Structures are given as C-alpha cells and as structure tokens.
Ligand code: AMP
C-alpha cells in the first residue's frame with residue numbers, strides 16, 4: 001500500500017477484490033470519508049449519500065460547482081425503494097435489463113439523501129454499477145454512495161487508478177485501484193420523470209438499446225450538435241465545459257477524406273506558428289497522417305466501425321496530450337450511432353464546441 005498525505009492507495013484485483021481492502025474502504029465510506037473506486041464507466045469519488053458533510057467534501061475535493069448534482073450508487077434494487085417516491089413500470093423494466101450497468105435513472109426523490117447530493121432538485125439520479133469492486137464496496141458500506149467522476153472538475157475523467165492519484169492525491173482517504181475502466185466514458189443519464197423518457201447524457205448504454213426496451217426516447221436538446229442559444233440542459237452538469245485537455249481541441253467534421261486533408265493542413269499551419277500538434281485519428285487514417293502530417297503526437301482511437309473502442313480510449317488519449325505538452329489538438333469526428341453518440345458528445349465538450357466543418 002502506498003500513501004500520499006492522507007491518501008491510501010490500495011491495489012485490488014478487479015474481479016476478486018481482497019475482502020479486507022473492501023472492508024477497510026467501506027468502513028471509511030460509511031463513516032463519512034472519501035473513497036475513490038473503479039466502476040465500469042470511469043473511476044468514481046464516493047461518499048455516504050446520507051451524510052451532508054461527507055457529500056460536501058466531494059464538491060470541495062473536486063472543485064465542483066454546488067449546483068451540479070451527484071449520481072447515487074446503489075448495491076441493490078431494494079435500496080432504491082427508500083430513495084424515491086415511486087418506481088414506475090418503465091424504471092422496473094430498465095433496471096431489469098441494464099442493472100447492474102452504465103445506466104443512471106432520474107426519478108422523484110424521497111428527500112432522504114443529503115441535500116447537497118441533489119443540489120436542490122426534487123429528483124435523484126440512481127445507478128447500480130456492475131464493476132465487482134464498486135458493487136462489493138457499496139454493499140459492504142450498507143449505505144447508498146454519492147459519487148461523481150474522480151477527477152478535478154472540468155478535467156478528463158479518470159479511467160485508471162493513477163489518474164485519480166494525479167488529480168486527487170492528498171484530498172481523499174482511499175483510492176481503490178483496479179486497472180482500466182472498461183467503458184471509459186460516463187454512464188447514460190435518462191430522465192424518467194417525464195413521458196417519453198428524456199436522454200440527458202449519452203453514455204455506456206446506447207440510445208438504440210434504450211429504445212429497444214422502452215420505445216420512444218427523446219434527446220435533451222443540450223445533448224445535440226451545438227449549444228443551442230437559450231437551451232438550459234436538464235442535467236445541470238451538461239452545461240459546463242467538461243472533459244477538457246489543457247490544449248485547445250478542434251473537432252473536424254465531414255467527409256472522412258476531406259477531414260484528413262484539412263487536418264494535414266491544420267497541423268502544417270500549427271507547425272509554422274511554432275506549435276506542437278496532436279491528432280486523434282481513426283485506424284483508417286493513421287498511416288496517412290504519419291506520412292503526411294507528421295504531428296508531434298498521433299493517437300489512434302481504433303477503427304471507425306468500433307466507436308465503443310474509441311470511447312474507451314478517449315480520456316486516456318486526452319491525458320496523453322496533456323503529458324506531452326502539445327499546444328493544439330485536432331480530432332476527427334465519428335459517426336453518431338451506438339456508442340458514437342457518447343463519443344461525439346464528449347469530443348464536442350472537450351472541444352468547447354470548436355467544430356470545423358469541411
Ligand atoms: P458525474 O457524476 O460527474 O458523472 O455527473 C453526473 C451527471 O448527472 C451530471 O451531468 C449531473 O448534472 C447529472 N445529474 C445528477 N443528478 C441529476 C438529477 N437529479 N437530474 C438531472 N441530472 C442529474
């Protein structure tokens with residue numbers, strides 16, 4: 001076990017976590033401490049959802065705006081009953097199909113969680129993660145666990161234990177490290193307080209999968225292509241610039257051949273300004289950029305046919321750009337079906353909506 005300041009860094013087996021490590025972390029969590037833990041989406045920063053002070057400590061550690069509510073993680077369907085005023089049939093169906101897993105459901109709150117969790121809303125966002133370490137921890141703590149992503153607010157979410165240590169070392173009590181997060185982007189957030197349900201944030205469960213279970217699903221306008229003037233997202237977190245690397249990122253959208261030509265030109269221009277450029281490419285164009293653009297950093301997210309793979313590599317790639325100290329990043333746009341919707345949502349936010357259409 002390593003220590004940084006007050007932070008204990010515990011490596012655990014992702015499939016069969018050491019019961020003693022889980023016990024120690026769960027006791028700390030239950031009694032008001034902060035515990036970072038792996039989930040299948042990204043690493044989370046957890047606190048006992050019933051303890052106001054513990055929840056406030058999350059906001060403090062992350063520098064998170066107080067008006068951005070947290071997702072409450074549960075270890076059983078039974079736990080849900082006490083947290084909401086009612087479980088509508090559509091919620092039952094979705095929980096049966098997708099829990100444990102990367103789907104967060106927004107339901108009317110019973111008001112039992114600490115006020116800071118819901119940031120004054122009358123609704124509460126609930127999820128049961130499927131990562132064995134997350135499930136074991138929440139069940140051992142025997143309380144619902146409020147947990148946002150375990151990064152500093154505005155920075156890319158952590159997909160490895162060491163990312164959490166970089167952002168929050170010294171600010172939390174325990175970090176449970178168990179290798180790479182499998183999905184690599186945050187959960188899907190679905191609002192069930194209206195009919196039809198509204199997708200507030202695309203994530204690890206796709207729109208197509210949701211529609212197959214519940215029929216019509218509306219997209220919150222804030223999920224869409226550009227920040228629409230006057231549109232206030234109903235997931236408060238979606239209004240912040242998010243997931244951002246240090247260097248400005250430009251998303252280049254259009255016909256893939258034209259995109260590649262434009263990115264080569266953009267890298268050339270950056271070079272003439274004396275700037276180091278990075279490219280986030282698909283596998284199809286990797287060799288092309290290597291030969292023609294020769295960027296300071298070329299990061300491949302995988303084949304265009306596999307946006308899920310690309311999503312799982314996105315935050316790691318953005319952090320690599322930080323580590324290499326590049327001055328500017330150019331990213332190819334991806335098709336928006338399946339996991340492509342979540343991938344493009346995060347890319348647009350990382351780009352602060354600087355999209356170059358060709
Ligand atoms: P994070 O915990 O960092 O993954 O962010 C959680 C996301 O869920 C943010 O975008 C929040 O705004 C959103 N969220 C949490 N609770 C609610 C709620 N009650 N209603 C709508 N969105 C919510």
Ligand code: MG
Pocket residue numbers: 148149157
């Ligand atoms: Mg987050």
